[in-house]
Amino acid sequence: MLTITPNAATVLDRARTEKGAPDDHGVRFYTTEEEGSGRTRLAFAFVDSPRDDDSVVEGSAIEAFVSPDVDRLIGDVTVDVKQEGDRMGLVVRRSTSS
Numbered sequence: 410m411l412t413i414t415p416n417a418a419t420v421l422d423r424a425r426t427e428k429g430a431p432d433d434h435g436v437r438f439y440t441t442e443e444e445g446s447g448r449t450r451l452a453f454a455f456v457d458s459p460r461d462d463d464s465v466v467e468g469s470a471i472e473a474f475v476s477p478d479v480d481r482l483i484g485d486v487t488v489d490v491k492q493e494g495d496r497m498g499l500v501v502r503r504s505t506s507s
Contacts, residue, residue: 411438411466411475412504416490418470420497421453425471430455435472437463440482449482451501 413421421436434455441452459465459474466473479486485504490497 410485410504411473411479412487413466413469413471413473414487414489415470416497417488417499420490420499421471421473421488425455428455431457433457435459435474437474437476438479438488439476440478451479451483451486451488 425432425434425436434457436453437456437459438451438453440449442448443450456474460476462477463474464477464480466475483501487502487504489500489502491500
């Protein structure tokens with residue numbers, strides 16, 4: 410399952426505005442393969458609605474959808490932020506089991 414921290418939701422909301430996507434668009438997470446390395450990466454886009462097989466992230470401050478391949482290929486992750494100088498960027502961390 411994918412979770413989004415409140416700080417990450419704020420960064421995503423700001424990114425949605427900067428990209429010119431309407432406020433009623435949600436963020437859709439999906440996987441993509443990195444060219445040359447074959448590594449799987451998490452990607453996102455702003456969309457007006459989820460696809461039929463997407464799951465909806467519950468409890469997030471921004472409407473978010475997750476493609477089925479995220480759970481299958483990446484597993485449990487948390488989208489958070491990392492401060493880099495005067496900028497905040499998104500980071501993905503593996504969720505830890507207790």
